[in-house]
Amino acid sequence: MNPEIKSYFPILKQEINGHPLVYLDSAATSQKPTPVIEALKEYYGSDNSNVHRGVHTLGNRATEKYEGAREKVQQFINANSTQEIVFLRGTTTAINLVAQSYGRANVEEGDEIVITYMEHHSNIIPWQQLAKERGAVLKYIELEEDGTISLENVRAAITDRTKIVSMVYVSNVLGTMNPVKEVAKIAHEHGAVMVVDGAQAAPHLKIDVQDLDCDFFAFSGHKMVGPTGIGVLYGKKQLLEAMEPVEFGGEMIDFVGLYDSTWKELPWKFEGGTPIIAGAVGLAAAIDFLEEIGLDAIEKHEHHMAAIAMDKMSAIEGLEIYGPKDPAKRAGIVTFNLKEVHPHDVATVLDMSGIAVRAGHHCAQPLMKWLNVTATARASFYLYNDESDIDRLVEGLRSAKEYFSDVF
Structure with missing residues (x-):
């Protein structure tokens, strides 16, 4: 995906809590480009x-x-x-x-x-x-x-x-x-x-x-x-x-x-x-x-992002990813939990580093029951995300795990 795409989204140029914003909540709502x-x-x-x-x-x-x-x-x-x-x-x-x-x-x-x-x-x-x-x-x-x-x-x-x-x-x-x-x-x-x-x-x-x-x-x-x-x-x-x-x-x-x-x-x-x-x-x-970008290119990019994210996140001990293991069977959504840490706490710690993910039942309580959990955290990728956003997410998750390990 063309790296210049991110420049079309003015909201992504800001800092959150002193860090460049990494927006990984597009499944809830996407950001808006300048032409819109x-x-x-x-x-x-x-x-x-x-x-x-x-x-x-x-x-x-x-x-x-x-x-x-x-x-x-x-x-x-x-x-x-x-x-x-x-x-x-x-x-x-x-x-x-x-x-x-x-x-x-x-x-x-x-x-x-x-x-x-x-x-x-x-x-x-x-x-x-x-x-x-x-x-x-x-x-x-x-x-x-x-x-x-x-x-x-x-x-x-x-x-x-x-x-x-x-x-x-x-x-x-x-x-x-x-x-x-x-x-x-x-x-x-x-x-x-x-x-x-x-x-x-x-x-x-x-x-x-x-x-x-x-x-x-x-x-x-x-x-x-x-x-x-x-x-x-x-x-x-x-x-x-x-x-x-x-x-x-x-x-x-x-x-x-x-x-x-x-x-x-x-x-x-x-x-x-x-x-x-x-x-x-x-x-x-x-x-x-x-x-203009092309839906085929967007789909390919998101499969690529999901594959990289799942690979890097799977290396974090105690992190469980839900859904198909094959990235080809899923869109750019990676839902997960850190063992013994509530997803709201995970999302709060990530937000302190400028990383926006969704936490909760995602308006899917019957599915939460099927998964045998009450809530999850979710990172969702879109055309304006790149591999550096995944690296920030993984870094933030490691920091969250370390923080809660020290607390508990």
Whole structure:
């Protein structure tokens, strides 16, 4: 990866606690490059207006940028049409929309919803609630010992009673890259739809929803160098057309009478109220930035970073790494624990050296239970990280181990 990439991220030029910042928390949220920051500044400084409703110049400019962003997303994930691209607040909102709209209309008592133990809470709780409401059965695909899933276990879990299969493409804890294309095929053989949580995949892998043949795909802008508060739900057109909106008000209506109303066509019927205009503009700039570098190059770089990190971290006695041992089976996420040291303490000591990692249950408490831990520390790498960041992390972990050895 080009070492100059880091220079595009102004936040990385600062010091934390007297040390140059090493940011290893991109799985939680990524940093923003200058082109994205400038795109937001230009929109608010020159084009700020509401979209679709006005005929004045600013309104037209804002509408062109907003709908232009939709076209960019369509091309980015290779959707068939812009009508299949719905702008929402993020992955969480997108999955909830599928559960509340498609799920309520298609899941009945005794039907099955199938997920995995490695899901983020955003891809568990909506299905829990739907199962309770509809009297459905929530089932979990068993994991292999290394935190991967086998297609054999997928076939064992999915039956003709299964209506929805929902799975993370890349685990935010284990870094596991799941075979969602193959799982979608199995789901379709049983008449079920496939929902993919792509929050950790879209920033790091080249996505082709037509090749995956998933029915729904959700991701967030803030994890892919874009702004917070903007996300995308992709859905196959025939499914979205049959779905009812779950949020009502301005912008999403066609005609409003005293006692009845009709909705706009796709995708606007799902975008009630003033949409996330600036977020969409920033997301478009983020896509331009990522595509200029190349998603294939980003994926290769992250595999390389994960391999080096796992090799160097494994040399630290008492440090346990979770997830697949083969770097080729995981994204740039390395989750770990130091023996007899709470991950919050590890993260605090690392922060004193200017190293930012995440500590906690990572919104994946069922997976923590499966791992037989209450919490972990997590280092997540992105396009702006390099080998010197790994060396700083390893040095910081050795210092943390030494410090707590002296304390205890």
